[in-house]
Amino acid sequence: MKKVITGNHAVAHAARLAKPGVVAVYPITPQTSVSELMAEFVAKGQLKARLIRVESEHSVMAALIGASMAGARTFTATSSQGLALMHELLHWAAGARLPIVMVNVNRSMGSPWTIWCDHLDSLSQRDTGWMQFYCESSQEALDTVLQAYKLSEQVNLPCMVNLDGFYLSHTVEPVDIPEQALVDAFLPPRKPLYKLDIDDPHSFGALTSPEHYYELRYKAQKEMESAKELIKQTNSEFSQIMGRSWLPVEAIQTKDAEIIIVTMATTVGTCRWTVKKLRQQGLKVGLVKLKMFRPFPAEDLLEAIGEGPRVVVLDRNLSAGMGGIIQQELKNIFYSAGRRNQIFSAIVGLGGRDITPEQIELVVKQSLKDMYAADQINWLGGKI
């Protein structure tokens, strides 16, 4: 059924349809309306889950770890500082191989205090061992939450589904909320790898000596690698049932492109429009949408971009002292693949500054004309 709803409500509907047993919530802007709707679902009996209100995001994750270890499917949503507060438990959830699914509504990190969007909050959690997806639309966000459960429970790794704060979280658009029967057909109940059982008590995650820790990390890496293919299979099962498809990497008019924009989340939508406009001007511009950030879909990206074209990466984040994070990752895989494409880097939209078609047009043209060096940061849209 199509409904005009916000991105936050779209992911809450997805979580309801996934039938988690435990939902832990702690409010933070711009995520709060996800938690509120989950509470409403539980209060109205539309979701038979234990909704736990806790005293911090750290406790949210602790509660979900416990619930997930007891075999429950779990859900929460957070943002920014809240996500940062969970940090040590994000490592724990991944190390314990718990398929927790969490929505993170992207919000810039303070200080200074801010509630608007950039991606540094979730990208800072890059190395915690969580899978990460970024969504362009509310429909994609809803569908991605459902896919995340299926993927997570196959590889036994947690997954973070990211939505751009306000651009997606609070903007209403028509979203198809699937019927429960369709979701049930796609997503079977969770079968936990291990489970807390009071009749067969074991210790989990106890002190592990150097003889064994290393291999446990190796196993997690193997699962991460397998997730790159599994997500495509999961997506194809999903699209057979729901008629919608969301690939980890989407290539748009890249075949003949001389320059390709690579970016994530709602900026992709702006780029789609700008690419169309630049094509009308005769510029051979393409676009690559990066949906999956962890595991990093190296093969898909290399294939989508190809050997020749210049690349311009729009990073809605800044790793101070190095630059844009996606740009670094991309250069990494290109180097490994022996490719010498020129990769330009632009930092965009920090702290919720709007990213406009004019800026995108500008950076494409500057990159094509070598108006700045590929190893230089282009402070696009900055008053610099």
Add this chain to the structure above:
Amino acid sequence: MKRRIYQNEIEMPEVAISESGSEWNKTGGWSTVVPVHQNKRAPCQRDCPVGVDIPVYLDLIKQKKYLKAYKIVKETNCMPAITGRVCYHPCEDGCNRKVLDQPLAIHALERFIGDWGLDNVPVKKHKVDLSKGKIAVVGSGPAGISCAYHLIQKGYPITIYEKESKPGGMLRFGIPEYRLPEKVLDKELKSVFDLGIEVKLNCQVGKDVSWEELKKFGAVFIATGAYRSRKMNVTGENLEQVKPALELLIETNLGKKFDLTGQKVLVMGRGNTAIDAARTALRCGAEVSILSRSGQQEMIATQEEIQMALEEGIQILELVDIGSFEWIDSNTARVNCVRLKREVNKTGKVRYPVMEGSDFSLTANLVLVAKGQDSELESLPAELEKDQSQVQADRWGKTSAERFYAGGDLALSAKTVAFALGSGRRAALAMDAYLSKMGLKSGEENILVTREADLNLAYFMKAPREEDVLTEVHSRKSSFKEVNAGLDQEGILREVARCFSCGTCNSCDNCYTFCPDLAVFKDNHQYRVYTEYCKGCGICVQECPRDAIELALKLGEES
């Protein structure tokens, strides 16, 4: 524990999980303390003169296990339908619930279960063992009945001697019908007597039967009450317009109808008898004022009774005493009064000295004096030690004379139904110990009382106290119908749900749920602790809403 090193990642599990169970790891060795499930005494039970196990029976009402609840009450209190109506409920004063909102309305719950029992529980005659010593009980008031009730359950053959034509003592003669309907009284007394107690009415010991005769009994419990109204010792006290308040109550209860229409009645006193007499006179048509030596807040009568009297239109003149009475005519007396001051000395004791030059006078057609009652001691056996107003008896009712025990108003300075019931019960225990030559166990030593600070109030929500349903004021003024209708079924369940169950485990599962080591387990509906795994963290103690778990030092640990 043998340690295993995996040779490669394929044989390793996906996560760090112990291969065998974790039960080998006896973490209990880490701790110096261990939780012990230990019920404490709730303040209500501590403060109950009868010693009723209030939190336990209230929890049973919560579960709608009324028969069990009734049985628990009846273990100590033989007349809950009566005490639920007339007891001044000291149990409510110390109720821990008052830290959150208001104390629990225990009296209403007691009345409910008492009425339920009378309607639903058949009385079976108790077997008596004639080889045990026979017991004589002198007086059929609450103390005597309580003593008889507890002794017949131990198999003693019992005879109660009552000088009046009906049993019940002060319950029947001192308490007005509108507080304790005769029907309830008769039912309740029948439920006790039907256990197999012989009651000889119209039989005054010392007159119809000699005290010598009673020495043939194994033991004798004397509870003849206190019926002699105290004098004021002021001039004019013997005028015919001045009468003891108790006399009006007794005669009204005996069925005499007084017509006091248009009469002006003054009641001197500040206890429940004063209020009872005032409200009785009001119902006979009089215009009534109470003269109290103290302020209203410091009156001895319960505040509920005072409020009801005020609602009905009775005036209370505070800080007033009577100096003398004067004859005006055969129907009228002048009452000369003084005003009193309230003074508190250094130790906090309140005194009421006369305010100089504050004399004033009132006129009245009838003055009812309620200054308390003493016992008639002259007719009692000479060997009983007595003081001016009562028989000397210890806590267990034991008097100075062999086999003679005493209780109720005859031996207590606190002259209430509840204290009388308690004294009868304790005497029964002592008499049983005396006759069976067994030691006397009080069972009351070293029991800790749950204080507010021992509770975890986070588990309790505010909920207003259910108020008794009272008859409309206008219809009360001329009727002796019961004023208080108690609570309805829903009110009872709402009210009982407010009970914290202080110190009494009611199987809420918090200790079981919260234990991080699964060291609390259930064994035949009782919680127990695996001491070999309990790390002594104390979470169970903290999370127990009602203080039913303690941390105890393990043996061999120094405090």
